[in-house]
Amino acid sequence: LEYEGTAYRGSQVQQGLPTIQGELARALYQLTGERPRLSFAGRTDAGAHAWGQVASAVLASPLARERLVAGLNHYLPESIAVREACWAARDFDVRRSPARRCYRYTIVNTAQRSPLWRGRAYHVAETLDAGAMDVAIRSQVGRRDVGPFVRMAGLGGRSTLRTIYRARAWRDGNLVQVELEGDAFLPQQVRRTVGTLIQVGKGRLSAEEFGALAEGRGPGRAGPVAPACGLYLMRVEYRDPSQSGC
Structure with a gap:
């Protein structure tokens, strides 16, 4: 993920506040109809940015990687973009594996x-x-x-x-x-x-x-x-x- 975080209250979801995780969850739901649990490799503070954040979610939808990237970017605001998507091993832990x-x-x-x-x-x-x-x-x-x-x-x-x-x-x-x-x-x-x-x-x-x-x-x-x-x-x-x- 790449994002310009000025308008967000950080990466981690907070009820009623704009966050990177909240926007990504909304886009995933609009694209797949699923509400998976999202995890991020690292937290960023309110107003901070990312060139290379990594997020993970378990999806039932068998989407091709290219369609997943294009679909998420269609629904995400212009300040957030998915640069790449990969299918990961089941034991992959986005926070503990780095x-x-x-x-x-x-x-x-x-x-x-x-x-x-x-x-x-x-x-x-x-x-x-x-x-x-x-x-x-x-x-x-x-x-x-x-x-x-x-x-x-x-x-x-x-x-x-x-x-x-x-x-x-x-x-x-x-x-x-x-x-x-x-x-x-x-x-x-x-x-x-x-x-x-x-x-x-x-x-x-x-x-x-x-x-x-x-x-x-x-x-x-x-x-x-x-x-x-x-x-x-x-x-x-x-x-x-x-x-x-x-």
Whole structure:
């Protein structure tokens, strides 16, 4: 799935509110007459976006993949599109089977705001040192406790140990991009990491101070939380791609 999430209250269904899952469920019902249980590979916050979200459902309708894609896109709003569909193995678990998830955060780094990026990137007027941000974020690669970057309320006892396989920041013209690839992510982890990293880019934190905050040793706490408008779920990779039939 690809979607522009500005108008939605996140990916997960919420009664009476517009969500990505709610729109996909509605389109599936209009196409097949079925109301299957939908699961997503990763949750995205209200206002966040996706290039490569993955969803799964058990359908009785024997639709060809091409017809399923075209039919869903016919009923979905223009802000959501199905890019591809596959028949998966019965034991496929869209949430637990992924080996990696990749998130990207986009910052418009210009003196004046950019209306064309409104809702799709976070505007920061102060010039950011993307090189310093890259040095700081690369220190997060490895198996670590990401608790300092997580909203602890609602974790329900889940472990905050996560593996970050790749982390980088770079400048692309007027954009500064931050990318994190890991086994799994927790609420606000990417956005709080980026919010803290922006302080490095502004020269208000050193890479060493960023590392200390990440380990819970620094003065104060990590943050602030960067707005959801700049966050994109880029892709989801599975341990056994043959499971999906893609």
